[in-house]
Amino acid sequence: MAGAMAVLALGAGTATALTPGVATSATSAPGTDGSATPAPAAEPAEPATRADGDSDTTTAVDGKVVTRATTALQRAREVTSESTSLTAKQERAIAEQADAVAELLAARSSGAASRSSEREPLPTEREALPSASPSPLVEDDVRDEAGADDGASGDVVDDAQDGTADAVSTEQVATATKKLTRLVTKARTDVTVEAAPETPVEITAAQAAEAKAAAAKLAQHVDSFEGFANGRVPAAELRELSFAGGETLRRDAAAQLERLDVAFRARFGTHLDITDSYRSYDSQVAVRATKGYLAAVPGYSEHGWGVAVDLGGGVESFGTAEYEWLRENAPMFGWDNPAWARSGGSKPEAWHWEYTPLQG
Ligand SMILES: [Zn+2]
Known part of the structure; x- marks a missing residue:
């Protein structure tokens, strides 16, 4: 329990360090209360074995996703603070995606108590999301959730309308994390082309x-x-x-x-x-x-x-x-x-x- 809170606090802190302006919702979320950690006991009716779209009912899978997200946030902070050859564009992209991950983590923790499975997108809808594309879907999700009205995000308005944005799924965190990891890895590769010795x-x-x-x-x-x-x-x-x-x-x-x-x-x-x-x-x-x-x-x-x-x-x-x-x-x-x-x-x-x- 304490460990999970520390993880979430770290995520929010990382977001603040990257771009203080965008991280407001993330920094406010962990203050909610101790119920932030998803508790399996609260959802006894849910099967605990599914590892797919509804995996957020499984604490083990949950924990892994949170750990991955936290690790990705740490790496994002390292690469943006230590690298001298990142382009401004790369740095911005990483910072924004880090904020998105941090916000998802925070929103997830605050929404955990009231989360119900029927409010989440159907698996088929989620599968339709291009998880490997560089589209700004994830950020748009976050903005919708935060209530920002962004005309360009019409493609994901459905999520906001049916209220699914309240319940951040494990998959959303995983997808956002994946994108962040990709950006960080790319940045690191670009940086280390000259510095790192070949094998x-x-x-x-x-x-x-x-x-x-x-x-x-x-x-x-x-x-x-x-x-x-x-x-x-x-x-x-x-x-x-x-x-x-x-x-x-x-x-x-x-x-x-x-x-x-x-x-x-x-x-x-x-x-x-x-x-x-x-x-x-x-x-x-x-x-x-x-x-x-x-x-x-x-x-x-x-x-x-x-x-x-x-x-x-x-x-x-x-x-x-x-x-x-x-x-x-x-x-x-x-x-x-x-x-x-x-x-x-x-x-x-x-x-x-x-x-x-x-x-x-
Ligand atoms: Zn000889």
């Missing part, structure tokens, strides 16, 4: 599409190392990774790894952790001395061709989320953990990834 999956798909589109153009770099020996490529021919200072690759390999990194970061929040990339002949000799058979024979490493990286950050172990994600997604960028380096391969190295140019 990691969407970002990955977009990057992969770019990688594929860039493939033909990047093919010109494939032969750029021709004439140089493995590990003897001049620095000018290499491209440094923007997200990993000092780490260099052949230009096409670097470009596609940059795209993969964007996708990886969208998913994991961190850049790819590059522990090794292009390796000069001298450093291959040094690595061979340290790692022994684990490192390729100097002059034969893909690192010496600028098309291999060693990765940390979780990727160095099989079965991690990072490793599995890369196995699934990196091939779309031309990168993969080669078969020999996979778990069960001839020389398992989860951290070692190689680039093979995508076909354009």
Whole structure:
């Protein structure tokens, strides 16, 4: 009981915050008395199982509709107060619809005691209402109820004449709420187009599409190392990774790894952790001395061709989320953990990834 009253009071308060001028009837209504909450005990003759047009005799359904309406009002207040990019038109539409919902809630609470089912519109009449259309039917209902004479609302005058406007049905609240929710959702979508990040999956798909589109153009770099020996490529021919200072690759390999990194970061929040990339002949000799058979024979490493990286950050172990994600997604960028380096391969190295140019 107390909860329901708080809900109704909140609805009216929201309406006031949005447009004080229109909310007068809403703000006055909750003051009626404690009988505002629809009490199932007052209508014992009504079947409590119907969840359709006469659902307002069912408190459970009732409560849901009121909760939805209240939530919609809260969101309306949030979006109008927090958004800086709402158009004046959007803001007005949301404010007006919020007032309509608040008024329906208030009128519903004040009319609950005297409400009788025969005064409500027949189900067939209600079904005829275009609930999904942007027509101002709902507002007109409210205005009729409030006694305003609006020449444009002739299409709903019948409601007022047969007195149904006194009894606000659950469906009226639900319909008005639906419309408000739609306006708020639309506003939020418009607002968040720039601000909200796309999902990691969407970002990955977009990057992969770019990688594929860039493939033909990047093919010109494939032969750029021709004439140089493995590990003897001049620095000018290499491209440094923007997200990993000092780490260099052949230009096409670097470009596609940059795209993969964007996708990886969208998913994991961190850049790819590059522990090794292009390796000069001298450093291959040094690595061979340290790692022994684990490192390729100097002059034969893909690192010496600028098309291999060693990765940390979780990727160095099989079965991690990072490793599995890369196995699934990196091939779309031309990168993969080669078969020999996979778990069960001839020389398992989860951290070692190689680039093979995508076909354009
Ligand atoms: Zn490696």
